[in-house]
Amino acid sequence: SYELTQPPSVSVSPGQTASITCSGDKLGDKYTCWYQQKPGQSPVLVIYQDTKRPSGIPERFSGSNSGNTATLTISGTQAMDEADYYCQAWDSSTMVFGGGTKLTVL
Amino acid sequence: QVQLVESGGGVVQPGRSLRLSCAASGFTFSSYALHWVRQAPGKGLEWVALISYDGSNKYYADSVRGRFTISRDNSKNTLFLQMNSLRAEDTAIYHCARDLGGYLNNWGQGTLVTVSS
Helix, strand or coil, rough: CCEECCCCCECCCCCCEEEEEEEEECCHHCCCEEECCCCCCCEEEEEECCCCCCCCCCCEEEEEEECEEEEEECCCCHHHEEEEEEEEEHHHHCCEEEEEEEEECC | CCCCEEEEEEEEEECEEEEEEEEEECHHHHHEEEEEEECCCCCEEEEEEEEECCCCCEEEECCCEECCEEECCCCCEEEEEEECCCCCCHHHHEEEEEEEEEEEEEECCCCCEECCC
């Protein structure tokens, strides 16, 4: 079965840039999206179709996808961005999530 | 605004069954595919099942295929998940979510299913 691999944790200082990676075989050939989940809350879509931001998502969130790796980038990271982040892609008719990355802003 | 409200969770013994519901409002229910996604306590997201807008196509994760059945009633704007032969590893919060084109832009708050003797 298809797997998406994320680092378990990423740390960033306030105001700096955070990058969270998601790796999978030929992932660049698929669309990837990203979800943010804060404790006790449901996930929120922050990037879809590799690079697009839904309405209401700040411009500091951006995405890219090439080769075997998709990347979520948060520029000028704020304390409110501390959360778990999950990548998601499709393999045939199966939706696949990455294992999640805990972003710590310290 | 789009609302998805799950219900039907609870504590159930291993091997027993449970039926989850997801009541939708704020959009044309019959036009969208819908998913169930679960999250075990302290763990990551796991996709469970997908149903097409008209119910004609259904897809399942390997972990639930043959035990769970996804269905919908477009006349009542409601999504269902029938869960049979439940196992301890099915313990999770179950979310329903709306598919906007391969991505999930709207999620319910979830309903907790606990499988325990």
